[in-house]
Amino acid sequence: MGEPVVERPEQAGERPGEQSEARPGGQSGERTAEQAVERVVEDGLVHDQDPVRPRRRRGFALAVAVAVLATAGAVTAAALGLGGAEQGGPERSTLPPATAEVTRQTLKDTETVDGQLGYGAASTAATRKPGTLTAGPDTGDRITRGRTLYAVDGAPVTLMYGATPAYRDLREGVEGPDVEQLEKNLDALGYEGFTVDEEFSSGTADAVRAWQEDRGLDETGQVPLGQVVFADGAVRIDSLAARKGDALRPGAEVLAYTGTERAVTAELDAGDEQVAKEGAKVAVRLPDDSLAEGKVEEVTTVIKPAESQGQDPETKIEVVVSFTDGKGRKAADAYALAAVHVDFTAETREDVLTVPVAALLALAEGGFGVEVVKGSTTSYVPVTTGLFADGRVEISGDGIAAGTKVGVPK
Numbered sequence: 001m002g003e004p005v006v007e008r009p010e011q012a013g014e015r016p017g018e019q020s021e022a023r024p025g026g027q028s029g030e031r032t033a034e035q036a037v038e039r040v041v042e043d044g045l046v047h048d049q050d051p052v053r054p055r056r057r058r059g060f061a062l063a064v065a066v067a068v069l070a071t072a073g074a075v076t077a078a079a080l081g082l083g084g085a086e087q088g089g090p091e092r093s094t095l096p097p098a099t100a101e102v103t104r105q106t107l108k109d110t111e112t113v114d115g116q117l118g119y120g121a122a123s124t125a126a127t128r129k130p131g132t133l134t135a136g137p138d139t140g141d142r143i144t145r146g147r148t149l150y151a152v153d154g155a156p157v158t159l160m161y162g163a164t165p166a167y168r169d170l171r172e173g174v175e176g177p178d179v180e181q182l183e184k185n186l187d188a189l190g191y192e193g194f195t196v197d198e199e200f201s202s203g204t205a206d207a208v209r210a211w212q213e214d215r216g217l218d219e220t221g222q223v224p225l226g227q228v229v230f231a232d233g234a235v236r237i238d239s240l241a242a243r244k245g246d247a248l249r250p251g252a253e254v255l256a257y258t259g260t261e262r263a264v265t266a267e268l269d270a271g272d273e274q275v276a277k278e279g280a281k282v283a284v285r286l287p288d289d290s291l292a293e294g295k296v297e298e299v300t301t302v303i304k305p306a307e308s309q310g311q312d313p314e315t316k317i318e319v320v321v322s323f324t325d326g327k328g329r330k331a332a333d334a335y336a337l338a339a340v341h342v343d344f345t346a347e348t349r350e351d352v353l354t355v356p357v358a359a360l361l362a363l364a365e366g367g368f369g370v371e372v373v374k375g376s377t378t379s380y381v382p383v384t385t386g387l388f389a390d391g392r393v394e395i396s397g398d399g400i401a402a403g404t405k406v407g408v409p410k
Helices: 062-070 177-188 202-215 270-275 326-332
Strands: 039-042 045-048 098-101 103-118 123-126 131-135 148-152 155-161 228-231 235-240 253-259 263-269 281-285 291-304 314-323 338-356 368-374 377-389 392-396 405-408
Touching: 103 270, 103 377, 103 392, 148 253, 155 177, 177 202, 263 270, 263 291, 263 338, 270 314, 270 338, 281 314, 291 326, 314 326, 338 377, 338 405
Parallel strands: 155 228
Antiparallel strands: 039 045, 098 405, 103 263, 103 338, 123 253, 131 148, 148 155, 235 253, 263 314, 281 291, 281 338, 291 314, 338 392, 368 377, 368 405, 377 392
């Protein structure tokens, strides 16, 4: 049998294997995992197909790609000198149309989702007692600890900081984390004469009376449910649900608020929950295409009702991302609200050898190889593949090192 040749399309102006018809699945420009490896070594020939530009996605289905390639037909390994021949196969004088170097780098598999730049997810404040709304803020107002959030029947409802929402009257003799939370706020506002702990003491009651006097409230020494709203920190008024003069019933929503720091809200499918862990680092691409560093602050599971009859409810993962670098925060401040993209890292492989995915060849005996180019000759070398990401693939194999030249479609 003579030397195998490398068969390449030679139509002028056409990239190897370019096709004018729509891509499989009816999507133009979107690639499936089955199309990951586009060059098949068969009967001693390298068949180029559509140049590979895989979409950036997590969980590249390599096993599926192998299965699809295997069904393409029987491949004769002997024609390439692979399998039964000595490692690396015979050298050939026919060069590929183009080459790429093996590169050592850190490879990251990312999941990119759409996000909304704003101030994070909104929370609602509802009245706990009946009355008339006599005062309220405007949308966009920022309110800090000790300030009035709104007023009912002329009595101010005060914002204090804390993670535990108000759920009961606080008075002398009551104990619990919510008591300590109240005392921390009284201490931060400058009131004295008590110990910050979980016990509502007589000293706490005296401090509450002093605070109530300053706020123009009845000096009872007790904090009835509805007199204080606890939030994680300073708030920004996102929207108003009631207007001045409205009659309110217990549980009626008065307003919605967010934090005051810029944040991004993104929504992921339930299957992507593993990439959205609290504290995970992400990258936010702003409208001007600049990148800002961020981290996941909150992760919430949301059940969305079916949009029409016969459809099932959807489970989504809502993520709030904060900015972690000053440059990113400053860049984000240029936009009131904006659509952005968030890159979540699914997997990272550091200091690995990579090649363009288009350099991979499907071998007769299974698995993959690359066409190593040395001077005016080439040889086919089996490789083990690892992570696929950003159009590149992690590889290892005998003689493969940084700087090795491999064949790729033109």
